[in-house]
Amino acid sequence: MPDRPIPTLHDIISARKVVNQHLKPTPLHFYNSLSELLDAQVWVKHENHQPAGAFKVRGGVNLAAGLSEAEKKRGLFTASTGNHGQSIAYAARVQGIRAVIAVPEGANPAKVNAMRRLGAEVRFHGPDFDSAREWIMAEAQAQGGHYVGPTEEALICGVGSYVLEIVEELPDLDAIIVPVGGGSSASAAGIVLKNINEKIEVIGCQSAQAPAAQLSWAAGKIVTAPMKTFAEGVATRVPFENTQRIMRQYLDDFLLVDDREIEAAILLYLQLTHNLAEGAGAIPLATALKHKARFAGKKIVLVLSGGNLHVEKLRSIISRHRGH
Template sequence: MSEWPLPTFVDVLRARQVLQAFLPRTPLYRYPALDRLLGARVYVKHENFQPIGAFKVRGGVYLMSRLSPEERARGVITASTGNHGQSIAYAAALFGVRAVIVVPQNANPVKIEAIRNYGAEIRTYGRDFDDARSYCEHMASEEGLRYISSGDEPDLIAGVATETLEILEEQPDVEMIFVPVGGGSGAAGACLVAKTLNPEIQVIGVQSARAPAAYLTWRHRRWMEAPMETMAEGLATRRPFMLPQRILWEKLDDFILVDDEELIEGVRIYLEKAKTLAEPAGAAPLAAALRWRDRIRGRTIALILSGGNLSPEQLRRFL
């Protein structure tokens, strides 16, 4: 764990300087229907409005901007269930870098098509993300590519942390921030920013109960693998990333596991109450807020809607 340097708040500020030249500031909207449903003042951070439809692009663009000329010349390789792959493909196209994205079998076809449209090379390997990740690490050394971890990269965390910086610049009175956890970069970034600006802000991580590796690792303060059976690909990891965990162990206030059925209900509620499209991982904070309705009553909260990349088949099934 000690081999990775922890990102700092100053790194987040540097990332914001870079990203404002490439990415728009995403909206932070409040919906009366969600306020009434949850009994709280609810702000939704719309990362589904990003060019790739997900928050990951912040980290991808910032990391790509920081690569050395030698690394850019070699090209990059990464593993992804979809949104991280889109992020790296999008960023690689911006900076003229060759990108290889390794995806597991049965990956979301909407995300795969988007990766291809950004010009990246797609390889399919394994039954899930962690199989693709192992293959990716091996092929990086075989082919001389710069391996990009989807979690253990300080620049990725600094980049995605800018979403929380934007939330608190617009609404400094936010008392609680709910953030999805797959690999943990988004939650780590939220902790880094919120605890620097106001230690009283509570940051709550949310993961699927059917893929609890990050939750178990956070709870027991040691690396723990767990079964991965969730349909929410943005939360679908069997093994934790330990760089985000170092931050979560120190700064995360609480961690909630929600059922996949609650994630699907969150997708439906966002469609009905906020007229917006969320993928299951993006709906995780809303699902957790519904679970915690009694605890959040009367408070000001922010829900990070991390992505909206649903396939038509998923949307039909959920409805």
């Protein structure tokens, strides 16, 4: 299969116009408290304030808006147990089209309910994510619908709208720290920022308990790795070739932090900014803390990518970290 073309800055600027028709810009807040802690000037991009609680919805609305009338009639098909599924459900509702989302049997009922409330048809299939995904791909083909892969170019372009918002509000940022799951967000950050000012550092980050994307980036080829992190937004076992190619071109570095450090960052966000971050969303803060000297004195943006953390998980984090 020939390489798919890498989206350009122009593609992302065009997608932003579409995204703006459906979603408002999210806040970019400066925090004194985090700045003191990190000896840096620290801004947070609040993608946790999106309607579905995560940045992915930007990609979904761009993809759905770009379908032909014939494609819209046949609907969107995808597999997901988390933010991606909610994003596609949201985007389908905005366009008034059908969304069919496959989830493994035993999927989190809260997330299934969230997708259903957005009007999606949820189909349980197979014991794990991969079997649900294989089933829905076949189903999309049988019904002539559009199967949405997790790192499609239309998703990357839509997601890039958040990076444009950052650079327009804070054009002299020195570095951005972005969590990597499938890689669409970090890819978009690289395309936008490096084409505007190559001196802006673009740093990817991930859980050390799910390092496949980082190992693949470092090795220059796709590598799989064990996946044990609680941070489902970055729980990637098999990386994606298209986003890996973009990240190899554009990322300055790709850092790992332990789940325990991610949990501590969730608590810090809660205590110092009163924002609920999901695991993936807290990784940039954990990364900045771990590599404090590297970012000292700089203007840095932490991407708080989502806030969909389960209440029981939050309780256990608070309990275990008490008094630390």
